[in-house]
Amino acid sequence: MPRLLIGLTGNIATGKSTVARMLRELGAVVIDADQVAREVVRPGQPTLDQIVRTFGSDVLLPNGALDRSKMARLVFGDADRLKQLEAIIHPAVREAMWRAIRAQPDDAVVVIEVIKLFESGWARECDQVWVTHCPPEMQVARLVSDRGLSLTEARMRVEAQNPQADKLARADVVIDTSGSLEDTRQQVETAWMAARC
Numbered sequence: 001m002p003r004l005l006i007g008l009t010g011n012i013a014t015g016k017s018t019v020a021r022m023l024r025e026l027g028a029v030v031i032d033a034d035q036v037a038r039e040v041v042r043p044g045q046p047t048l049d050q051i052v053r054t055f056g057s058d059v060l061l062p063n064g065a066l067d068r069s070k071m072a073r074l075v076f077g078d079a080d081r082l083k084q085l086e087a088i089i090h091p092a093v094r095e096a097m098w099r100a101i102r103a104q105p106d107d108a109v110v111v112i113e114v115i116k117l118f119e120s121g122w123a124r125e126c127d128q129v130w131v132t133h134c135p136p137e138m139q140v141a142r143l144v145s146d147r148g149l150s151l152t153e154a155r156m157r158v159e160a161q162n163p164q165a166d167k168l169a170r171a172d173v174v175i176d177t178s179g180s181l182e183d184t185r186q187q188v189e190t191a192w193m194a195a196r197c
Contacts, residue, residue: 002029002101002108004195005125009117010132011161013142013154015177015184019132020113022188031100033093033114040092041066047092054084077156090120109196118170119162128195131171133164134178 006028010016020030040047043064051059051066055074061067075082097112104110111130117123134142136158143154168174173191177184 002104002110003106004109005101005127006109006111006195007117007122007126007129008111008113008132009115009123009129009167010175010177011139011164011167012115012157013139013146014132014134014164015175016113016115016132018177018181018184019130019175019188020111022185023111023192026189026192028109028111028192029104030111030113031097033097033112036093036096036100037089038068040089040096045092047089050088051085054088055081073153076153076160082160086116094120094122115161118167123170128172129170130173130175130191131164131167132175132177133168134176136164138178 006023008016008020008023017032020032024030039045041051042048048066051071055071059067059071059074071085075085101110101112112122112126114120114122117126117129123129139158140151140154143149143157144151147154149157173195175184175187175191
């Protein structure tokens with residue numbers, strides 16, 4: 001098991017991936033739950049088969065891969081469908097992530113980037129919880145400019161998540177990403193040095 005397990009979370013478009021990249025540059029092993037989730041739903045994986053049984057073959061692309069855009073439109077804004085999808089994906093992701101964590105050397109600092117760190121129970125497994133945040137209007141703007149979502153889609157995704165205040169209240173470290181990249185980097189480096197002591 002690694003020496004230190006840091007859970008990195010924050011609502012959508014609050015800078016988690018940017019902070020994760022900075023932590024990787026500082027020497028952390030970063031495991032991205034979204035990337036693991038993409039791996040567990042590849043064609044031929046049991047998780048994808050279960051999604052198709054639950055939501056129908058309409059969620060597949062012609063090549064048999066999951067149509068992530070269609071799936072997102074189907075579940076975001078519909079709490080029941082979102083819960084169904086999460087009940088399928090989360091156990092498979094958790095198992096794959098634990099395999100990756102256990103494979104790290106004893107002196108490693110591992111960061112798991114998980115948007116629903118608290119809701120999925122991962123926070124209890126971590127030595128520290130880091131939360132990224134920025135104002136909701138900045139989240140929406142980032143989703144529109146960086147990810148090409150429509151304003152309506154961006155707002156729906158931001159509103160579908162628990163309020164940032166809930167995560168901030170439970171954080172060991174808070175990283176405010178509303179400033180410049182250099183401001184964010186300075187906060188990350190300071191927290192990294194403190195975590196490694």
